[in-house]
Structures are given as structure tokens and as C-alpha cells.
Amino acid sequence: MIQKTPTVKTLTPPPHTEPVVFTRDMLDWLPWIEPMAEQDMTERHLASLVDASRVKSPYFRLLARDPDVLEARTRTDKDIFYNPEAGLPRAERELAAAATSRLNGCIYCASVHARFAATYSKRVDDVQRLLDEGVGAKLDARWEAIVAASVALTALPITFGPQHIERLRTVGLDDAAIADLIGAASFFNWANRLMLSLGEPATQG
Amino acid sequence: MSDVIDTLVGIAPGSKLAAIRAQRSEARKHAQASYTSLFEPREVGGVAAYERHAIAAFVAGLHGEPKTDAFYAAKLPSGLRAAVAAEVAAAKTKGPYGHFPKGPLSTEDAPGPTWKVSEAGRKALDARLAAAFEHTHMLVFHPRDAASPALQALLDAGWSTTDIVTISQLVSFLSYQIRVVSGLSTLASTL
Numbered sequence: 255m256i257q258k259t260p261t262v263k264t265l266t267p268p269p270h271t272e273p274v275v276f277t278r279d280m281l282d283w284l285p286w287i288e289p290m291a292e293q294d295m296t297e298r299h300l301a302s303l304v305d306a307s308r309v310k311s312p313y314f315r316l317l318a319r320d321p322d323v324l325e326a327r328t329r330t331d332k333d334i335f336y337n338p339e340a341g342l343p344r345a346e347r348e349l350a351a352a353a354t355s356r357l358n359g360c361i362y363c364a365s366v367h368a369r370f371a372a373t374y375s376k377r378v379d380d381v382q383r384l385l386d387e388g389v390g391a392k393l394d395a396r397w398e399a400i401v402a403a404s405v406a407l408t409a410l411p412i413t414f415g416p417q418h419i420e421r422l423r424t425v426g427l428d429d430a431a432i433a434d435l436i437g438a439a440s441f442f443n444w445a446n447r448l449m450l451s452l453g454e455p456a457t458q459g
Numbered sequence: 460m461s462d463v464i465d466t467l468v469g470i471a472p473g474s475k476l477a478a479i480r481a482q483r484s485e486a487r488k489h490a491q492a493s494y495t496s497l498f499e500p501r502e503v504g505g506v507a508a509y510e511r512h513a514i515a516a517f518v519a520g521l522h523g524e525p526k527t528d529a530f531y532a533a534k535l536p537s538g539l540r541a542a543v544a545a546e547v548a549a550a551k552t553k554g555p556y557g558h559f560p561k562g563p564l565s566t567e568d569a570p571g572p573t574w575k576v577s578e579a580g581r582k583a584l585d586a587r588l589a590a591a592f593e594h595t596h597m598l599v600f601h602p603r604d605a606a607s608p609a610l611q612a613l614l615d616a617g618w619s620t621t622d623i624v625t626i627s628q629l630v631s632f633l634s635y636q637i638r639v640v641s642g643l644s645t646l647a648s649t650l
Contacts, residue, residue: 261614261615262614262619262620263611263614264607264608264610264611264614265607272560273560274559274560274561274562274563274564275562275563275564276564286607286610287610287614287620287623287624288620316624317624317628319620319621319624319625320496320504320621320624320625320628322492322496322500322501323493323496323497323625323628323632324628325489325492326489326490326492326493326495326496327489327493327628327632329485329486329488329489329492330485330486330489330490330493332485333483333484333485333486333489334483334486337482337483337485337486339482340482341482341483357555358555358602358603359555359557359559359602359603360602360603361560388567407638407641407642408555408638409553409554409555410521410522410552410553410554410555410599410600411522411523411553412522412524412637412638412641414638414641414642414645415645416645416648416649418645419645419646419649420649429475429479429646429650430479430482432646433476433479433480433483433643433646434483436638436639436642436643436646437483437486437639439638439642440634440635440636440638440639440642441635443631443634443635443638444631444632444634444635445631446602447598447602447627447630447631447634448627448628448631450602450603450605451597451598451602451605451609451610451627452610452623452624452627
């Protein structure tokens with residue numbers, strides 16, 4: 255009889271409390287498959303983290319298994335969200351990320367970007383209402399237009415159309431701001447899928 | 460330099476949209492680098508080129524954005540292209556659906572199907588690629604249903620941990636790229 259190679263088994267996360275609501279609290283993330291061990295990482299793996307401190311993150315050490323993709327992903331992410339030049343204000347790029355994460359159901363991603371949205375906009379109650387009530391929450395005309403556009407880009411089939419652009423222009427977004435919104439909502443369709451499918455969130459403390 | 464998003468949207472040098480993308484030149488450059496590292500990798504590793512292209516064509520087909528769909532389908536030999544198209548036709552649905560963790564969010568649960576490759580598809584694709592397609596369908600339409608048994612199914616089908624990272628990045632990157640193409644095409648139509 256041919257000996258079958260034993261297959262690798264997924265990880266069993268340590269005892270933890272699963273968050274069951276959307277929250278602005280800091281959360282942990284526990285992987286289902288093995289991240290790289292720090293001592294096994296080559297210069298290339300370490301460089302792919304972009305920020306050296308991410309070596310402490312199991313999420314980034316897992317993605318570092320394919321370093322070229324991780325580095326390109328991270329540099330795309332940083333420019334979409336952190337580039338201060340023109341376009342959509344940072345708070346509203348974060349709002350698009352939080353709304354996308356709320357619709358896809360990524361509690362971890364939503365927690366991070368709801369915190370950023372609240373910090374940069376100072377509209378804590380509005381951000382919390384988006385988390386509590388979902389993408390139909392009452393905000394104001396500008397934020398509702400941004401959330402609706404993020405939802406239309408996230409839905410399948412994609413329903414984003416000229417009417418969303420028109421509505422965004424009505425509430426004051428110019429073409430560069432609209433392009434930023436498209437970038438932010440689209441990027442979170444990338445990020446949500448990795449976070450949701452490679453591990454799970456856990457409450458801290 | 461050739462840029463897949465510009466090509467698919469039809470962004471001409473010197474156009475308004477080219478100027479807008481130039482304001483996010485790092486994002487533009489690294490979205491392209493993401494594409495290159497997934498489809499023209501320095502080392503192909505455990506996910507063969509034809510497997511990468513087959514999964515990409517499946518993702519693009521499920522999204523139904525005509526330009527990206529045609530772009531990725533064109534990279535497949537005709538037999539495989541037909542097999543992927545048949546699975547797309549059977550698998551296409553609406554999203555995102557799925558369950559939330561049990562608790563207050565359960566009232567928002569939107570249950571939906573866990574899709575399986577057809578018998579004919581399993582023969583045409585082989586068991587390994589069929590397992591990747593089933594995982595891909597979950598990632599595309601109901602990612603919040605993800606749980607560790609889905610990764611165990613990939614491991615059991617012969618994919619390594621690193622392969623799973625590559626496949627997950629591939630599907631997730633395309634979920635981004637297709638939306639950017641759709642969004643910018645819509646914006647272009649209004650300029």
C-alpha cells in the first residue's frame with residue numbers, strides 16, 4: 255500500500271472571545287494557517303512587510319509567504335489611504351473602507367477603519383451608527399452618498415452607475431475625490447477577503 | 460509602461476482620468492505590480508501559471524464585468540476556457556451573502572448556497588483546481604461564511620499553506636481590480 259503523505263492541518267486558535275457585534279474597539283486576529291516564523295524570514299520576506307514593526311503581526315507574517323504580492327498590496331493600500339494630495343479627505347476614505355467592511359461582514363477590518371473614520375472626522379456617533387445599524391444608517395447627505403457608492407461597488411453584480419457619480423458630485427466630490435472613493439471601496443474588497451478567510455477576530459484583554 | 464487597469468478602462472495618455480490616476484502614482488504602480496507578481500511571478504511556486512489564469516478567469520466570469528472577463532478568458536486554452544465558462548454559468552449568483560457570528564447580528568444573516576463544481580467540471584479541471592474554484596466562489600460571494608474547514612479542504616486537495624496565500628491574494632486582488640475597472644469606466648463615461 256502506498257503511504258499517503260500526511261496532510262497539513264489548520265491551526266486551532268487559543269481560547270478567546272469572538273466579537274459578535276461591529277465595534278470600534280481594538281481587536282486581535284488569529285490565523286487558521288501557519289504564519290512564517292520570524293527566524294525563517296529572509297531579507298526579501300522582511301522587506302515585503304514595508305513597515306518593520308509588522309513582523310509582530312501574524313497576519314502580515316502569513317501574507318509574507320508570497321512576499322512580492324504582499325509588498326505590492328501594502329504599497330497600493332498606503333497610497334490609496336495616506337496620500338494627502340487632493341482628492342477625498344482621509345476621514346471619508348476611511349468611511350468608504352468601514353462601509354465596505356460592514357457590508358461584507360469583516361468585523362476586524364470595520365473596527366480598524368471605523369476608528370480611523372471617527373478620529374479623522376470627529377463624528378463618533380455617525381460612525382458608530384454605521385456599525386450598529388449597517389449601511390442603511392442615517393448619516394448626512396454627503397456621507398450617505400459615500401456609503402451608497404461603496405455599497406454599489408461592493409455588491410455583486412456591481413450596481414455602481416452614473417447615478418452614483420451624479421449624487422457624489424451633488425454633495426461636493428470632484429473627480430479626484432470620486433476616484434479616491436472608488437479606490438478605497440475597491441481596496442477593501444481585497445482586504446476584507448483576506449482578513450475574513452485566513453483567520454478570525456478576537457476581543458482583547 | 461503598460462498598465463492593465465488603463466488598458467481595460469481605456470484610459471488614454473493625456474486624458475483627464477490619466478491625470479487623476481497620476482495623482483495616486485504609487486497606487487497605480489503597485490496595483491500593476493500586484494498583477495505582475497500574481498500572473499508573471501519571479502518564481503511560479505506551487506500554483507502553476509495555467510491554474511492562476513483559470514482561477515482568474517473564473518473570478519472575472521463571476522463578476523461579469525465584460526472587459527476584465529474577456530481579458531482573463533483570453534489567457535486560457537479553448538478547452539479550459541469552455542470548462543470555466545460552464546462553471547461560471549452554473550455558479551453565478553448575487554452577493555455578498557452569508558452568516559454573522561451568532562448573536563445580535565444574526566438577524567442580518569443572509570444564508571445562501573455553498574457551491575460545488577459540477578461532475579464534468581471536476582474532470583476538466585482536476586480535483587485540485589476544483590477545490591480552488593469552490594473556495595473562490597465563497598471568497599467572491601460570501602466571504603463572511605469563511606471558516607477554517609474551508610482551508611482544510613484546500614490543504615487536503617494538495618495545496619500548501621503558501622499556495623493558499625497566493626490563491627487568496629489572487630482572488631482578493633481581482634475583487635479589487637475588477638471594481639476599479641468598473642468604477643473608473645463609469646466615471647470616464649461621465650467626463
